[in-house]
Amino acid sequence: MTFEPLIEEPFLLACRRDHPLAGHEKVSWAELADHRFVTVGRTSGNRLIMDLALARANVRPRSFFEVQHLSTSLGLVEAGLGVAALPRMALPAGPHPSIVTIPLIDPRVTRTVGVVRVSGSRRAPAAEQFYQMLLSRWRESPIHADAPTGKP
Template identity: 45%
Template sequence: MSPLRFDLGDLQAMVAVVEQGGFRAAASAINLSQPALSRRIEKLENALNVKLFERTTRRVELTLVGREFFVKAIEILDGVESSLLSIGEISRTRFGQVSVACVPSVAHHFLPPVLQRFHTAYPNIRIRIIDEGAHEVLNHVARGDSDFGLNFIGEQELGIDFEPILRERFVLTCRTDHPLAKRRSVTWNDIRPYPYMTVAKSSGNRRVLDIAMEQGDIRPASFIEVRHVATLLEMVKAGLGVAVVPGLAVPPDATLASIPLRDPEIARTLGVIRRSGRVFSPGAQQLYELIKEMPPLGKHMTAL
C-alpha cells in the first residue's frame, strides 16, 4: 500500500473552506494564516492529483470531483473523531462542529431551547444551522452538506433515513379581533366567508394541504399567494385575511390567534433525516439525543 501524502489537517482545511465559503474565513476559523491554508489545499490536490476548487475573484466553489471527495473527507474526519471518543477522549472542552439543515419554522420555534442546552454542555462545539425550505433541506442532507436534517419530507426518498419525532397540526390563524378568534375549533366551511390567503404550490406546506384535501372541494379560494409562511403571517397581522399554517409556525404574538382545524384535521410529521448509512459524529449524536428528548412545544404538537 502506497503511503498517504496528506494528513487530517489537510482534510480539515478543505472542509473549513467549504463550510466557511472561502479561504480567508476558513483560515480564521481553524487558526491558520491564509498562505498556510492555501498550502494545505495545494498539498491535498497534489496528493490526489485532482483539482478540488474552482477559484475566482468573487467566490470559491468545489469542482465535481471536489464535491465527491468532500463527502469522503467528512466521513473520514467523523470516523476518526468517533474512534477517539470511543477510547475515552470525550470532554466538555473538545472542539468541533455540528451542521443541521432545517425548515425555518423549526429553526425559529423548536430548536432554540435545544441549542441552548447543547451549548451549555458543549460550549466549544460550533453549531451551523442551514435554514431553508423543505426541498432544500432534503437536498443538503442528500449531498452530505449537513450531519442531519429536521424536515417534514424525506420519508419516501431513496437513500434517506427518516425518523419521526413529533406530529404537528395545521391551524387557522387570524387576528385576535377576528370573528373566528374565540372559537375552540373551526371547519373549512367556517373559513369560507372570509378572505383566505395561502402559500404557493412550491411550498412544502402547500403540498401537505393539497394532498390532505385532494378528495372533494372544501378549501376556500385564495386571493393572495406568497412563497413563505412568515410573509403570510405578516399579512394576517395586517388584517388582510386568514390563513391555514402549521401550528409550530405561529409565533407567540398578542395580535395572532391560532384555532385547531377539523373536518378534516390536517397534520404533518417532523422527523430527523440523514443519508442512509451515515454515522453521526459524536457532536451530532449528542445534539440528536437532545432533540429527541425535547418535549412538544404548544398545544398543536404531539411527541411520537
C-alpha cells in the first residue's frame, strides 16, 4: 500500500457565537478545561490523532460528551451544549449563523488527508481520470488557504 498525502489540515475549535471563547483569536487546548468539551469516541481515527498529540504536550481537555460522529458533535455545539475540536473539513464551509471556528494552539494538532492505493498497481482509466480530477480540484479548493474563521 502507498499513501499520497494531499493536505495537512488543522483541528479547530467550534463554539457558538455567544460562547465566552467566541471572540478569541486563538485558543489553547489548556483553556478548554473550564468548558464542556465534546469529543468523538475512542474508535475514531480523529480521536487517536488528538489523544496522541495532546499526550505528548501533557494536555487533555476533560470530555463532557462523547459522540460517534463528527456531525453529532457539531449539533451539540450548535445547541449550546459544549465546544468541540474538529478537523477543518468537518466544519461548515462558509459562514454559519451560530457557530464560529477558532484556531487551536499549544499544541497545534493536524491530520493528514491523502489517497491510499495498492503499490505497483495501475489504475483503470476511469480511476485514473477520477484521481486526476480529484488532484486538480483539491489544489483549487479554498480549504488549502487559511479560510476565514467566521468570527462575529
